[in-house]
Amino acid sequence: MIDRLEKEVDMLERHLKVLRMVIESEPIGIVKMSNETGYPHHKVRYSLRVLEEENLIEPSSQGAITTERTEEFISELDEKIEETIDTLQSMKLDEASEVEG
Incomplete structure (x- = not known):
């Protein structure tokens, strides 16, 4: 299960680098x-x-170029990443056991 998550994160990192x-x-x-x-x-x-x-991009005869949507996506990206980090943090079992213990 975690292996799939790691692969998805790696792929997302590659997409964002591109x-x-x-x-x-x-x-x-x-x-x-x-x-x-x-x-x-x-x-x-x-x-x-x-x-x-x-x-987020479109092809052109010279190569890939951005679209009108790219800027909006970038402006929302940090917030979405922070939300995902918060969700992942809340899923940690050691924190849940500390609360119960």
């Missing part, structure tokens, strides 16, 4: 992103597809 590269260097292509991040082409391509499905 998004950050698009924001900072748009337009940018798969080869350059792969070379700069060290991620294989297929993983960069998958992250780009996910980001495109979320309407």
Whole structure:
């Protein structure tokens, strides 16, 4: 169960790194992103597809570019991450046993 969570967090981290590269260097292509991040082409391509499905980027003839939705997503990201951290903290069993004990 935890292994799946770790894999999801790793994938989310990769997606966000790819998004950050698009924001900072748009337009940018798969080869350059792969070379700069060290991620294989297929993983960069998958992250780009996910980001495109979320309407955070779109393809152009020169490479990936941001969309109107990107800025809104970025402005909400820290809050969403903090909410997730709080949820994960509340799930810790050692804290629950301390409260009961």
